[in-house]
Amino acid sequence: MGGFRLTAQDNIPNGKSINFPTKKYGISIGNSYEFTGIRINFADKNVKRINGLNITFWLKKFQNYGAAVNGISIGVIPNCGSMQPLNIGLLGLGTSQNNMNGISIGGFLIGSGGSINGLCISGLVTMADGDSSVISGIGISGIGLAAEKAVNGIAIGGLAVGSEEEINGIASSLAYLSGGKNFRGIAVTGGYLRSEFLKVCPLPVMPKPFKCHGFSVAIYNRAKELHGIQFGLINYAGNNPKGLRMLPFINLHLRKYQ
Numbered sequence: 001m002g003g004f005r006l007t008a009q010d011n012i013p014n015g016k017s018i019n020f021p022t023k024k025y026g027i028s029i030g031n032s033y034e035f036t037g038i039r040i041n042f043a044d045k046n047v048k049r050i051n052g053l054n055i056t057f058w059l060k061k062f063q064n065y066g067a068a069v070n071g072i073s074i075g076v077i078p079n080c081g082s083m084q085p086l087n088i089g090l091l092g093l094g095t096s097q098n099n100m101n102g103i104s105i106g107g108f109l110i111g112s113g114g115s116i117n118g119l120c121i122s123g124l125v126t127m128a129d130g131d132s133s134v135i136s137g138i139g140i141s142g143i144g145l146a147a148e149k150a151v152n153g154i155a156i157g158g159l160a161v162g163s164e165e166e167i168n169g170i171a172s173s174l175a176y177l178s179g180g181k182n183f184r185g186i187a188v189t190g191g192y193l194r195s196e197f198l199k200v201c202p203l204p205v206m207p208k209p210f211k212c213h214g215f216s217v218a219i220y221n222r223a224k225e226l227h228g229i230q231f232g233l234i235n236y237a238g239n240n241p242k243g244l245r246m247l248p249f250i251n252l253h254l255r256k257y258q
Helices: none
Strands: 005-007 016-021 025-031 034-043 049-058 068-075 082-089 092-095 100-106 109-112 116-122 125-128 134-141 144-147 150-157 160-163 166-173 176-178 182-189 192-194 197-202 211-217 220-223 225-237 246-253
Touching: 016 034, 092 100, 100 109, 109 116, 116 125, 125 134, 166 176, 176 182, 182 192, 211 220
Parallel strands: 025 034, 034 049, 049 068, 068 082, 082 100, 092 109, 100 116, 109 125, 116 134, 125 144, 134 150, 144 160, 150 166, 160 176, 166 182, 176 192, 182 197, 197 211, 211 225
Antiparallel strands: 005 016, 016 025, 082 092, 134 144, 144 150, 150 160, 160 166, 220 225, 225 246
């Protein structure tokens, strides 16, 4: 039995676990704090770093935010400081102030206080809500996808996609798109598109940007400042001369932007 390591108290440096063949390498069953190999635990608490396969069955809220998991993270609700490159949660996934990278799949929810990078797929909601959080790569969510600072790449939300600062790339939802201050790329929605600055080819029912740069196709186009071409049943460009601001079928403003 000399190859087994059993620590019986949490105040021992590597937690309460049974580890084989060494204290920090091989196979671990229990709440080991640092381990490389295959680790299986019911609910992680005060973990520092896991390299390899980490399987955890439940969540102890606010008790594992400093952990870094590098490898494969699988569980009901895996939750730690950072995780990469393969992260799978039956109900959901979460990281605190650090990033979630790679392929992330959550049955219902994916959340991060840092950024989410790579491919993320959730049944209901994906959110990166830290002050400088970004979602980059390909994001697909059943109801909504949102990031505080930016959404970059391809973002598909069942009902909504939004960012407080900007969206860059392709964004699509049934009801609502919000690019905050800037929207650059392609927007597709059956409802409402909102952005202070729009440099985009939008295809929504009712886009209402403050500024529109590029090519816009919609049933109703409205921009306080247009630099490009609008196609739709009704097209409004607030910076055109009176009598030319609202036109059917096509409107344009091609003067050089100041």
